[in-house]
Structure formats: structure tokens, C-alpha cells
Amino acid sequence: xxxxxxxxxxxxxxxxxxxxxxxxxxxxxxxxxxxxxxxxxxxxxxxxxxxxxxxxxxxxxxxxxxxxxxxxxxxxxxxxxxxxxxxxxxxxxxxxxxxxxxxxxxxxxxxxxxxxxxxxxxxxxxxxxxxxxxxxxxxxxxxxxxxxxxxxxxxxxxxxxxxxxxxxxxxxxxxxxxxxxxxxxxxxxxxxxxxxxxxxxxxxxxxxxxxxxxxxxxxxxxxxxxxxxxxxxxxxxxxxxxxxxxxxxxxxxxxxxxxxxxxxxxxxxxxxxxxxxxxxxxxxxxxxxxxxxxxxxxxxxxxxxxxxxxxxxxxxxxxxxxxxxxxxxxxxxxxxxxxxxxxxxxxxxxxxxxxxxxxxxxxxxxxxxxxxxxxxxxxxxxxxxxxxxxxxxxxxxxxxxxxxxxxxxxxxxxxxxxxxxxxxxxxxx
Amino acid sequence: xxxxxxxxxxxxxxxxxxxxxxxxxxxxxxxxxxxxxxxxxxxxxxxxxxxxxxxxxxxxxxxxxxxxxxxxxxxxxxxxxxxxxxxxxxxxxxxxxxxxxxxxxxxxxxxxxxxxxxxxxxxxxxxxxxxxxxxxxxxxxxxxxxxxxxxxxxxxxxx
Numbered sequence: 001x002x003x004x005x006x007x008x009x010x011x012x013x014x015x016x017x018x019x020x021x022x023x024x025x026x027x028x029x030x031x032x033x034x035x036x037x038x039x040x041x042x043x044x045x046x047x048x049x050x051x052x053x054x055x056x057x058x059x060x061x062x063x064x065x066x067x068x069x070x071x072x073x074x075x076x077x078x079x080x081x082x083x084x085x086x087x088x089x090x091x092x093x094x095x096x097x098x099x100x101x102x103x104x105x106x107x108x109x110x111x112x113x114x115x116x117x118x119x120x121x122x123x124x125x126x127x128x129x130x131x132x133x134x135x136x137x138x139x140x141x142x143x144x145x146x147x148x149x150x151x152x153x154x155x156x157x158x159x160x161x162x163x164x165x166x167x168x169x170x171x172x173x174x175x176x177x178x179x180x181x182x183x184x185x186x187x188x189x190x191x192x193x194x195x196x197x198x199x200x201x202x203x204x205x206x207x208x209x210x211x212x213x214x215x216x217x218x219x220x221x222x223x224x225x226x227x228x229x230x231x232x233x234x235x236x237x238x239x240x241x242x243x244x245x246x247x248x249x250x251x252x253x254x255x256x257x258x259x260x261x262x263x264x265x266x267x268x269x270x271x272x273x274x275x276x277x278x279x280x281x282x283x284x285x286x287x288x289x290x291x292x293x294x295x296x297x298x299x300x301x302x303x304x305x306x307x308x309x310x311x312x313x314x315x316x317x318x319x320x321x322x323x324x325x326x327x328x329x330x331x332x333x334x335x336x337x338x339x340x341x342x343x344x345x346x347x348x349x350x351x352x353x354x355x356x357x358x359x360x361x362x363x364x365x366x367x368x369x370x371x372x373x374x375x376x377x378x379x380x381x382x383x384x385x386x387x388x389x390x391x392x393x394x395x396x397x398x399x400x401x402x403x404x405x406x407x408x409x410x411x412x413x414x415x416x417x418x419x420x421x422x423x424x425x426x427x428x429x
Numbered sequence: 430x431x432x433x434x435x436x437x438x439x440x441x442x443x444x445x446x447x448x449x450x451x452x453x454x455x456x457x458x459x460x461x462x463x464x465x466x467x468x469x470x471x472x473x474x475x476x477x478x479x480x481x482x483x484x485x486x487x488x489x490x491x492x493x494x495x496x497x498x499x500x501x502x503x504x505x506x507x508x509x510x511x512x513x514x515x516x517x518x519x520x521x522x523x524x525x526x527x528x529x530x531x532x533x534x535x536x537x538x539x540x541x542x543x544x545x546x547x548x549x550x551x552x553x554x555x556x557x558x559x560x561x562x563x564x565x566x567x568x569x570x571x572x573x574x575x576x577x578x579x580x581x582x583x584x585x586x587x588x
Contacts, residue, residue, distance in 0.1 A: 217528035223456035226527065237528045 003427070010082040011089065011098070016052070045392055048121060048334045055331055055407075057122040058099040059084045062109050065129035068264065068288070074100035077127055084126060084151075091374055092324025093404075093411035094331065096124065106132045110139050117144055121331050124323065125150040130187040131229040147330045147338040153191030155319030158326070158343045159365070160192045160259060160284060161199060162350035163317045166364040167257075167305045169355070171280040175201050179255045179278070183248055183269065183292065184262030185210035190231050192259060193239070198340045199347075204241030207251045208232075214251050216240045248273055257282045260292040268292035271301035280304035286317060305361050314362035321365060322346055325374040328404050329381030334392030342384045349373075349380035371408070378404035433499065433534060435541050438489040443478050445498040446491065450474040453524035460559040463582050478503075488518070488545045490538055492525065500525035502538045504546055514552025518543070521557050539572060 004010075017028055026032055040046045048054040063077035081098035088096035099116070103109040113123060123146065128136060133150050140148040149155070168175055180201065182189045185208045197203050208215045215236035219225075225233040244250050248269070252258060256278050260269055265285065269292040274281055283298045284307045285291035291308040298306045307315035326346050330338050353373045354366050366373040379401035386394035395403070418424040438446065451474050457464040467473065481487040481503055492500035503522040509515050520542060525534055543554050556574060558565040 217526070220452070220455070222527045223452065224459055227459050233527070 004079060007425075010079075010086045011096075044118075045334070047118070048392060052095060053119065054121050054334060055093070056095045056097060056120055057088070057124055057327060057331070058113075058116065058120050059088070059096045059124050059126055060099040060101060060113060061126045062101050062103050062128055064104050064127070064132065066127045071104070071129065074102050081126060084124070087320055088124070088324055088327065089411050090324075090415060091320060091368075091408070092328040092378075093407035094324060094327050106136050110136055110143075113140055114143060117146060120146060121334065122147040122149070122327055124327065125152075127152065130190075131231060133187050134190070134229075134231045141337055145336050147327070147335050149323065149326065149338055150187070150191075151319050151323050152187045154195075154338070154343060155323045155326075156188035156261070156286070156317075157191040157195040158322045158347045159317050159319055159350070160188075160286070161195055161344070161347035162321070162354075163284065163307050163315065163365045164196070164257065164259075164282070165347065165351040166354055166359045167282045167307070170359055170361055170364065171282065171304055173256055173280070175199070177202075177205070178257055179205045180207075180257040180259060181248070181251045181255045182206065182208040183258060183260040185215065185232055185235075186261065188261045188286070189259065190235060192261075193235055194231075195340065195343060195347075197238070199344055202241075203235075203238040206239040207242075207244055207255075208235055208239055209248055209251055213247045214240060214244050216243050216245065218243070249276070252276045254278050255281075257284070259284045259286070261286045262292055263287055264290045265292040266290055266294045266297065269298075271297060274298055274301035274303050277302075283307070284317060305364060307364065311368070315364050316367065317365060318368065320368055321350060321373065322377065324408075325377035325404070326381050328374065328407065329378035329400060330385060332378065332393075332400055332403055332407075333382045333386055333395050335382075335385045336390050336392065338381070339385065339388055339390055341388060342381045342390070345380040345384040346377050349377045353377075372405075374408055375401055375404035378408075433492050433494045433529065435490060435492050435534075435537055437545065438482060438491045438501070440479075440482055442489075442491055442498060443475070443482060446478050446489075446501050447471070447474045449498065449501045449524045449526070450478060450522060452526075453522060456524070457559050457562075460561040461582075463584070464559060481505075488542055488549070490542050490545070492529070492534055492538055494529070499529045500534060500538055502542050504542050506546065506549055506551060509553070516550045517553045517555055518546030518549075518551030519555050519557060523556075523558075535568060536572065 036050050040050060059081045061077045061081060063074040064071045066072050066077045066080055077100045078098055081100060085096035085098050088094040101109055101112050103112055125137060133153060137148060137150045182193055193206055193208060212221060217237050219236060222236060252273050253276050262268060264287045269285060274283060281303050282305045283303045285293050286309045288309045295306040295308060295313050307317045309318060310316060326338060350365060350373060353376050354364060379397045382395050382400035383397040385391045419426060451470055454466050454470060458466050481489055486506045488504045490502040491498050501524055504518050504520045507517045507519060509517050546554060555577060556569050
């Protein structure tokens with residue numbers, strides 16, 4: 001609170017061209033800029049080369065589900081969007097523009113985003129309530145010619161997949177065989193289940209649980225779901241091959257993995273739940289600020305690997321490992337979209353990065369301090385998008401690795417030099 | 430889906446059909462508050478189906494998968510006093526369990542019902558469903574149906 005008022009926000013726009021005298025404006029602005037405009041007018045894609053569009057994204061929200069705070073309105077979401085923009089710049093070198101939009105109606109929101117598309121090289125959706133977020137993401141991905149990402153869905157899903165690949169390696173289980181229980185069926189778990197299926201996990205071996213219990217095709221509210229939440233409905237049909245009816249207690253019986261993204265703990269998942277699972281249980285308790293079960297409690301009940309969203313425990317499954325670098329890679333090749341394959345490539349890159357350093361029960365994903373991970377993920381995303389024909393300017397893995405490292409370190413150097421010259425004041429106790 | 434059999438229902442199917450009829454009514458309820466289901470829904474569904482199966486003017490088609498009834502379609506024959514063709518077959522109740530949808534089963538059931546209705550003299554086939562049910566609108570449009578008569582509703586309080 002104190003700092004927000006001291007600094008008056010977290011990000012600002014600064015020039016990236018030299019201005020040594022006012023005459024220079026004749027280059028950067030009129031009359032010099034007219035030719036550039038005409039060039040772009042002849043070919044819109046030139047806007048990605050001749051302006052900062054290539055590196056600019058919107059962090060867009062309608063404020064309908066901000067953090068765990070609910071529908072607090074677009075203005076109140078601004079500090080969160082600014083924080084996200086700061087992370088985008090610092091970890092990914094991405095210029096992110098906070099963009100709360102006063103439109104809780106999904107169709108209106110979609111129209112606004114479509115109207116501002118020319119300003120941006122990508123759209124990061126944030127804090128939009130479920131199931132609106134599925135519909136909005138689906139339509140914008142279809143209708144825009146720039147990447148659209150909903151971090152609460154896709155960022156969490158990619159980070160979770162990366163962590164799960166390694167967790168299963170550590171305990172020596174085959175992704176095709178394992179039984180996975182998803183506790184909570186909101187934006188992140190629905191996206192994670194879908195990404196895991198894409199990756200090759202068997203949907204029949206998955207059970208999703210929402211506030212009404214396990215999802216399965218015979219549930220009495222299926223028709224209501226079909227009309228109101230088609231994404232959950234489709235998973236209810238595909239998953240739960242054993243037709244487990246009941247709640248968490250029934251679902252965890254013999255399960256190998258429990259992925260919880262439900263409500264803050266502790267005590268949402270009990271020791272008893274953990275002890276009902278198969279050998280070497282893997283628990284991802286991802287609720288913030290307090291995980292559904294505290295790691296010490298989960299280990300005590302027999303968990304082999306525990307991951308949370310928190311940085312003060314090992315195995316932090318955090319979107320920040322994914323979104324800055326996914327956008328870095330996508331923007332650098334001027335992508336038209338981010339495909340599920342690119343997401344899987346991101347997860348794999350992150351998992352392999354950790355494997356090279358030696359994975360263990362307490363190290364299944366890189367930490368946020370491991371800078372090299374970001375450019376590795378960016379390079380994997382860029383080369384995957386290039387090979388899929390989703391890039392305006394395709395690039396190889398090596399090309400992008402070098403470019404991403406440069407851009408990301410420039411962003412960090414920029415902030416460091418602003419601090420060291422006193423332009424940006426240091427935090428005082 | 431080939432293994433799902435489509436056949437005319439008999440009296441022994443009634444108990445198993447009722448659940449589907451109830452689910453359909455609850456689905457209708459989603460579309461409009463004026464389709465709110467009544468307290469006696471279960472009993473009503475049972476006598477409605479018993480009557481249909483015994484009567485001469487109804488056709489009852491079911492879809493069966495390994496002994497489980499997974500879909501039901503009930504149609505009625507009605508005389509048209511003023512129009513040609515003079516006998517109408519109305520598809521009134523139609524429900525398929527979620528995991529059996531979008532696999533062509535509905536079309537097979539409708540075709541089976543039309544075949545039976547034609548053999549009983551129907552020259553016109555119509556379908557009834559809630560106006561807001563867009564999935565049904567699309568389904569029947571695809572099968573060549575078009576809107577014919579509208580039913581508009583309001584509550585009977587004083588205006």
C-alpha cells in the first residue's frame with residue numbers, strides 16, 4: 001500500500017530511441033513518420049517490424065475474478081495487471097500494457113479486444129471468471145491474428161505439466177498408466193486436464209471433482225453443464241472411466257496424482273485423503289495463498305512429492321516460469337497464435353532444464369531465479385510455432401535462444417541501470 | 430455407436446425410460462421459467478409413458494446399448510382437420526444420454542420414428558421443443574425441418 005502510493009504505479013512507458021535535440025522529432029514523428037505509416041498501410045504486417053507492436057502485449061481483464069477476491073471491478077484489477085506487466089518486462093523483456101476493460105459481458109469484452117488488436121502483438125487475458133474465460137479465449141484465439149493467452153488457464157496448465165513430467169520421472173511411473181485426480185474444476189484445472197490429455201495422459205484415468213462431486217457422464221446436472229459450461233461437460237464425458245461417484249474421498253482411492261486448484265487451505269485436503277492414494281503419491285496443492293494441504297502435513301501422511309504455488313517451499317509450480325518466456329518466443333517470431341503443441345514444447349523445455357540440473361523429490365521444476373530457463377522455453381516455443389506455420393518470421397531454436405537471452409538480459413540491465421542511477425528509487429525498509 | 434440398437438419400445442422398458450423423460454423435462458426447465466417442472470414429475474412421467482405405450486396413437490422408439498436404454502423418442506399421431514396432408518406425426522419427447530450424443534444416434538432415431546409414423550399414415554412430421562433450445566433448432570434445421578407454427582406464452586396474471 002505504502003509503496004504503491006510512493007511510486008505511483010509499477011510500470012511506465014520510456015523511449016527506446018535517442019532524442020538529443022528537438023529536431024530529432026522530425027525523424028521520430030512528423031514528417032519522418034509519414035513514410036513509415038504509408039509502408040504499413042500497404043502491408044499491415046509491417047507494423048510488427050516498423051513499430052514496437054512486435055514486443056507489445058495487452059494484459060487485459062474485465063475484473064470479474066481478480067485473484068481470490070472475486071468480481072471487484074476493472075479499476076480494482078489495475079494494480080494486479082500492473083504487477084503482471086512488471087513481471088512480463090523483467091522476466092521476459094515483454095512490454096505489457098495493463099488494460100482493464102469495463103465489460104463484464106463476454107461478447108462486449110471480445111468486441112473491445114478485437115478493436116484494440118492493431119496496437120498489440122499479443123493478448124494476455126487475466127482474471128476473467130470461469131466459464132466466461134473459456135468462451136472468450138476460444139473466440140479470440142479463433143478470430144485474432146495475434147496470440148491470445150489466458151494465463152490462469154494456460155500458464156498454470158503448462159507449469160503443472162512440466163512439474164508432473166518430472167515428478168513422475170522421479171517416482172518412476174508411466175504417464176500413460178497413472179491415475180490423476182483433479183480437485184477443483186475451474187479455469188486452471190480444466191485447462192490442465194485438457195493439456196495433459198493432449199500430452200498423452202489417458203482421460204479415462206482422470207477424475208475431476210467440482211463442488212458437486214466427481215464429474216461423470218451420468219451426473220444429473222449434465223444437461224445444465226452442457227448449456228452453461230460446455231468445457232466441463234466435455235471433460236465429464238471423456239474422463240472418469242471407472243465412473244467413480246462421490247467426492248474427494250472416493251476419488252483418491254488408489255490414485256497416483258492429486259492436483260488441487262480449489263480453495264485456500266490448510267485442511268481442504270486431509271492426511272486421510274493422502275493416505276488413501278497409491279504408493280509414492282504426488283500432491284500438487286496449488287491454491288494461494290495457503291495450499292489445500294501444508295507440505296509438512298502431506299509428507300507426514302505419506303506423500304512422496306509435494307508441489308505448491310509458494311516460493312517458501314520447494315517445488316513451486318508458478319505461471320511466472322511460463323508466461324514471460326512463452327510470449328518472448330511467440331512475439332519474436334511474430335506468431336499468429338500459441339498452439340497446444342507450443343505449450344507442450346514449453347512444458348518439456350522447462351522439465352528438461354530441471355532434469356539437466358538433476359531432478360529429485362524437492363526439485364521437479366526450475367526456480368524463478370534460474371534465468372537460463374526463460375530463454376530455453378522461449379526458444380522451444382518459437383521453433384515449435386515456426387515449424388507449425390504459426391509464425392510470421394520463423395526462427396530456429398538456436399536463433400531464438402540467442403535473441404531471447406539478449407532481450408531478457410537487456411530488460412534486466414535496463415531496470416538495474418535505472419536503479420543504480422537513482423532514477424528508480426530503491427525500496428526503503 | 431454401431432453397437433447401439435434402435436427399436437420400438439415395449440412395456441418392460443417403461444421403468445428405464447422414465448429417468449430419461451425426467452432428465453429431458455429438467456433440461457427443458459433450463460430454457461424458460463415457464464417450463465419449471467412440477468412436484469409430481471416422476472409420477473407424471475410414469476403414467477405418461479405407460480399411456481403412450483398402450484395407446485394406438487403413439488410411437489415409442491428407444492436406443493439400447495448392452496441392455497441399457499440410452500435414448501428415447503416419443504411421437505404422436507394427430508389428425509389435421511383443415512390441412513393436407515391430413516395426418517401429422519409429432520416428435521414430442523426426445524432425449525439421449527450425454528455420452529451418446531454427437532455420434533449420429535439422434536438422426537438414426539428420428540429416421541426410425543419417421544419410418545414408423547409414415548407406415549401409420551403420417552404425411553407430415555413435426556417436432557416440439559422449447560423455443561430457446563438452440564441445439565434442437567440446429568438439429569432439426571439440418572434434417573430439413575423449418576418453423577411452421579409458433580407457440581407464444583405469458584403468465585396469466587392481469588396485464
